[in-house]
Amino acid sequence: MKPKYHITVLANLFVIQATFNIFKSRRLFLTNIVFLTICFQSYSFAITPSEQRAIEQQDIQAKQIIQNERQNLIRQKEADEIEKISKTSYRLVDGSSKKNKIDNKSCQIIKNIQFQGNKKISNFTLNRKFLKPLRKSKLAINRSDFSDDFSFKKARNNDLCLTKNDLLMLHEQIQNYYIDNGYVVARVYFDGLEISKGSIKIIIEEGKLEKIEIKDNSKLNNIFSWRRSLQKFFAFPSIWQDDVINLRDVEQGIDQINRLSSQSAKIGLEPAHKAGYSNVVVNNQIDHFGMFSLVVDNSGQKNTGKIKRKASFNYDNLIGINDNIYVNYSESNGVPLFGSSKSFNKMIGATDLSHRRFSKAFYGAMSIPFGYSTLGASYSSSKYLVTSEGLVSPTRSSGDSQIKTYYFDHVLWRGKKHKISLKAELEQNSTKSYIEQTFIPVNSRETAKANFYLNNTFYISGGTLYFQPKYSKGLSAFGALKDKKGLSPDKARAQFETFGFYAQSNINFPLYLGGSGCSSGA
Structure with a gap:
């Protein structure tokens, strides 16, 4: 059929x-x-x-x-x-900086540039990304930038001739590089005490953590305060006191909290009591x-x-x-x-x-x-x-x-x-x-x-x-x-x-x- x-x-x-x-x-x-x-x-x-x-x-x-x-x-x-x-x-820090319009044509001979305080980003990386390109652009520049032949010849022997604007641009580039890599509370500044001798120290405070605090509107967590400690530990197990703050690590912890449909956590950074330290504050609306x-x-x-x-x-x-x-x-x-x-x-x-x-x-x-x-x-x-x-x-x-x-x-x-x-x-x-x-x-x-x-x-x-x-x-x-x-x-x-x-x-x-x-x- x-x-x-x-x-x-x-x-x-x-x-x-x-x-x-x-x-x-x-x-x-x-x-x-x-x-x-x-x-x-x-x-x-x-x-x-x-x-x-x-x-x-x-x-x-x-x-x-x-x-x-x-x-x-x-x-x-x-x-x-x-x-x-x-x-x-996660827009805590705006990494873009306005270009400085300082026009300073006079330059200073710099023999030596040193980095100090950097641990998360090596000297090799900073030299390769910033000092090496700077040497190519600022080495052996025009005779008119110098008052005599001796200074001009000396500058051509691997010394740099940097203007104030060059230093400001170098500062901005290093600062933005740290921010782009998640170190949003890092600070970069120059020690120019020996600039007359042709030496500059670039001091980097990478920004350390004093504490992480979770604030929420949960009555249950108010009664059992240990719940906030547990939540903080499981969200941020790799971030401890005195560690350098990296926004990527903080973002990951926030993602683990916010994957829950009931949670709506946001990041806040506050200055700490210690110099060079910050507090991470998580404001969570449950x-x-x-x-x-x-x-x-x-x-x-x-x-x-x-x-x-x-x-x-x-x-x-x-x-x-x-x-x-x-x-x-x-x-x-x-x-x-x-x-x-x-x-x-x-x-x-x-x-x-x-x-x-x-x-x-x-x-x-x-x-x-x-x-x-x-x-x-x-x-x-x-x-x-x-x-x-x-x-x-x-x-x-x-x-x-x-x-x-x-x-x-x-x-x-x-x-x-x-x-x-x-x-x-x-x-x-x-x-x-x-x-x-x-x-x-x-x-x-x-x-x-x-x-x-x-x-x-x-x-x-x-x-x-x-x-x-x-x-x-x-x-x-x-x-x-x-x-x-x-x-x-x-x-x-x-x-x-x-x-x-x-x-x-x-x-x-x-x-x-x-x-x-x-x-x-x-």
Whole structure:
């Protein structure tokens, strides 16, 4: 008998969502959002001798849908964190200086220039970047700049003839170089006591830390003051008293705080009691610690139920170390929110769809940052039941899966507008499949794989760009299935290698509607 094909046009028409902000407000915010998404899907029900193969394929598709939903959940959470961090401003010091318009043509013979007090940037680097170009431009200049031949010849023997304007420009260049490298409280000045002897000392105070202080509006932190100490230590573990202040290190700690949806931290620098020292002050506005969300929509699949119910819980800084806990649960059991599915009931010969088809998924994740590194783990489980039209009676296929992941993320480099991090992840996957409660080994397996991500984040004007190359390798360890020798190329493998690439942009731009402006993301 020829297969029968049914083509269905589906329209997602509604999403009802309720969000609770915990420990901040007792109000219930109810938002009705209407989406209109037209998608075309085709379902084929083939009444042929290969029915079992079709059911197994349907089983694979059901698992893939659940896996895609899990991946989308993870992607959305990562995108929210990137967007949250990108809104932080770090413009503490304006590195640009106005050009000095001093016009002083008389020059002073300088035999020796020494750097003093610099530890973070070496003498070799400073000489190469500033003194070497200066020697090329100021060595052996015009005879008219000197009062006699002796002074002119002496200047040509590797001595420099510098004007006041030259010294001011040298000061500005060194100062800006320190600022560009994150040493925003560094100060550069000249010791000209021996300038008459042809010697100048360039003294650099690189700027040291006296203390870091976190200020916030949390009543909980006022009661348990040790929470602020923990939060400070886990955000800034590499910054200690008497260390030279580098803005990149401070920015990294602020990013670890601001990745939490409840936190909005900003940096402040204040002069300390000691000369050459500064205090880093973190002003953190805490909106809420936890958020609970309920969603009902029609984003589910027809074979497991279009109406989907979701509940999610997010809690920030539970133990005071910038940690995050996230839990999400979703289910659909074929029972419509409004009306009934008579056509589907008739097709599978069922009256109670909650016992004939369903999908349930749970996802939980937690993460703990420590300076430039982040540790995290997640666990997800899912179950489903699908009822298909059979030759004699409806056929039920079901399955369950569990996924455990553990990851370590470390920032390799960060600059003013670019950050690179490497993420290593171990993923263990266990799936089981059944047809009419009979175990199906071909679709059931234990697998493990290692994932490596090179995350590139660019902070551009009005938004962010995110690029993520990925490498995955199937493992034979951790109780994973091992491929048999001589496995044909068309068979799925447990030991494999894949490469991938993911990109995302979030750019805000103004929209003018009816004379008023608003911003939108793309």
